[in-house]
Amino acid sequence: MPIREGDLVLVYLPDGSTYLVTARPGKTLGTHKGNLDLGDLIGREYGDLVQLSKSPAYLLEPSIEDLVMKVQRNTNIVYPKDIGILLLATNIRSGCRVVELGTGSGALTIALAYAVAPDGRVYSYDVREDMLRVAESNLRRAGALDYVELNLKEPGEPVPVKGADAVVLDIPAPWEEIETIKAAIKKGGRVASLNPTYNQIERMAETLRGNGFVMIRAMEMLCRPILPRQGRTRPVQQMVAHTEFILLAVYVGETAEGFEEDED
Amino acid sequence: MPIREGDLVLVYLPDGSTYLVTARPGKTLGTHKGNLDLGDLIGREYGDLVQLSKSPAYLLEPSIEDLVMKVQRNTNIVYPKDIGILLLATNIRSGCRVVELGTGSGALTIALAYAVAPDGRVYSYDVREDMLRVAESNLRRAGALDYVELNLKEPGEPVPVKGADAVVLDIPAPWEEIETIKAAIKKGGRVASLNPTYNQIERMAETLRGNGFVMIRAMEMLCRPILPRQGRTRPVQQMVAHTEFILLAVYVGETAEGFEEDED
Amino acid sequence: MPIREGDLVLVYLPDGSTYLVTARPGKTLGTHKGNLDLGDLIGREYGDLVQLSKSPAYLLEPSIEDLVMKVQRNTNIVYPKDIGILLLATNIRSGCRVVELGTGSGALTIALAYAVAPDGRVYSYDVREDMLRVAESNLRRAGALDYVELNLKEPGEPVPVKGADAVVLDIPAPWEEIETIKAAIKKGGRVASLNPTYNQIERMAETLRGNGFVMIRAMEMLCRPILPRQGRTRPVQQMVAHTEFILLAVYVGETAEGFEEDED
């Protein structure tokens, strides 16, 4: 199927550098290996080879991972290593209604949108209007805006959503939103909270324990790239050591007296 | 929404143990904390508390992660930590057509099915008829069979699928299926191969390099559980250290002369 | 050099199991592969092969790592992965005088003893007399007792040592010993505190900051075994995920006003 105007293209160079662009007449991509006329992409196919002045390049279809990693960011983003397990653990799938507190640059929002598509919906909130504008632009470019509603929200302010399948939080003080979560989530729904410090997940875990959540657990994901090379395969020398801890729980409305969870 | 006959329920006990069952009159779950009449689940809600003879228990809606981890297994399964990033990196999303070589117990197949639902399709192949029967049973129980075609296939034998969005392999000698992959995948499509030894991913990476694939990379995912407990939060003491390396690539049909990929 | 009466021997079987024994007439080692007369070891050499009834076995010279891992333990021990870096970071070397708070089973004490030998000394304290007896027995067997003084000590009670090169702590509330540390350590000396939870190292780091310590840092060590096998090399499937965090600092007596340490 040929690339059409407005389609996203990942331009991939031999040195491993990539550029996320939109096929559009009158636009040009400038790289350290030469320019690429983005109108010329229309009618080409994903997988095609094109020639920049100093290098060949491939036109690839961007993956969700690519879309996430290529957002224009003003803040730390949630990484694919964390998003992948989060989606499986929170049971976010096609058709789900998901509340996201802390839109940020919209990286996680893109992945949530594609996970609930075509019939689900992501209701995403941030306290900063400028972040919402950044996220909107990122979501539009990634083709994910149709599945997302972006809204400004004060800390602690409730959201109008009821019966959400899942609530995902990426904010510094998630415990301040405990009433927001409880009012928005369905009974049996799942919560994931992402935070960089031990202190935050400990405090949020305590808050969840006292508010009708069970199956509370946390984890950290490490993604270690490996270089698979003939006769000299090894891990890379530098890696991301830490982004955020992932805290998970299920809402049951009220916790049974004496329902103690086991501890290692 | 009440639980109906045939719905899956994850029974969750205070000690952290879980049981995946189907709501069905005339069936009983036996646990170390007492029995549960599975007909009584019908009409209850996810999140409800029930009473076994020796313990309370919650009725939870199983997540995709739960469904994957609860397959009846004759073999090693692919773990959620690996499935999550695989889905994002291979761009498998709602509507995709995916070929899986190496059905095994069907754990990964379940996640693929839910990722492509409702309109996509997973074509999954195995060389062992007994494994296909195990997988079929697991897929049926997980409610994922509608999106999957299971078929027997000899090693090296081509598959009838053309233009697949992605091909996922979990077999000991993936390089023997290189022609199968090339015939089934669309130009620009993505491949993921899972293997426990570095030798396998090194050999498969070489095979992909010589057969029109680019953006070849590998990684390993580590999931480290954390115990978030008031005043004494720490990682767990034992963890899964290794399952499989993940090898990723994009098919472009033919590789440009001198398109050398950079190496760390 | 032949093995003499009283020498330590590590008996190594083909299945990887090992036994730490002392060459001694009239004693017998019983294993799942048959018995070994420990008097017969006298006069043999390290590296020799002997025959049990159901298996061959090698007589090896135990390493410090072996001695540490083979202590009779009533408690968690400090692992070689942590001891190795601790010795280098605290500058514990031949001739040093070291204070250890929290003898426990004496595993770390053995390594400290061999590190300061032949002219240094380890002053090790515990609040439990029964632990001191266990440690003494372990140290004697490991040939390390000559370099160690074991003493009972109440929590918070000072120790008579002055000008120690380093103080090493493996106790639940190391901050309660801050005055003990300051009174025992030389100016410029180094401190290492081992604790399983982040809460403990956070609190101890704060205590050190307010008490004349600088270069405060922490780390965790992960040791991942690899199976190096022809054509199928891979990491092991299960590993120790966590033992203790290691907190390190240098004593300077009083901290300069405004000497702020940078933070990532």
Added chain:
Amino acid sequence: MPIREGDLVLVYLPDGSTYLVTARPGKTLGTHKGNLDLGDLIGREYGDLVQLSKSPAYLLEPSIEDLVMKVQRNTNIVYPKDIGILLLATNIRSGCRVVELGTGSGALTIALAYAVAPDGRVYSYDVREDMLRVAESNLRRAGALDYVELNLKEPGEPVPVKGADAVVLDIPAPWEEIETIKAAIKKGGRVASLNPTYNQIERMAETLRGNGFVMIRAMEMLCRPILPRQGRTRPVQQMVAHTEFILLAVYVGETAEGFEEDED
């Protein structure tokens, strides 16, 4: 004890930067925070605070870890995280005679020297004369040269040492030195080989298996720094993901028929 002329001093600034210098009249250290007269250090004490023009600084006694990390390097060095466990596993202690193949910049050599001091000896070999000069300079500065003999050696050329307690290798093709190792090591002695790729440790493990070595095992060490900060403790964001695998074995002279080692 006052700092004397020729003593090593680690100058530590509030931003965490450190400088390894030698107390010496007529020399000056230049830093981004001002200069320090190195003659003025004489007579001061470790732990003292000095004032640069733009910052205070502490005079610290360098640890072995500091000495290792501060070598002038033309090559990758062996890291403390690997050195620590290597010393314990190879049983290198005060009094040992150790052969090192691959001196490199001498970082590991420094740690070996301090481990065998005062009565042991390190015999270190390199194929490059320029590296030996770099190493000699590093060892002299670190006060470790008295315990080390540095020599040029061709690949495969034997060394004159007999009965060494341990042989440590940090060279690209350690299998080419298998006869060198066997001729130099005592029966029951221990070998450690450091290499960055899976392929190298796999090949070296095979070579050792066929040459009278047992208890062959490998590992990788990960050191993850933690920031212990009041109310916001977390791991650092970037870390060293890989340096070298560590391969370990014990020499027994000849391996028993059928002495098969178990495999996970």
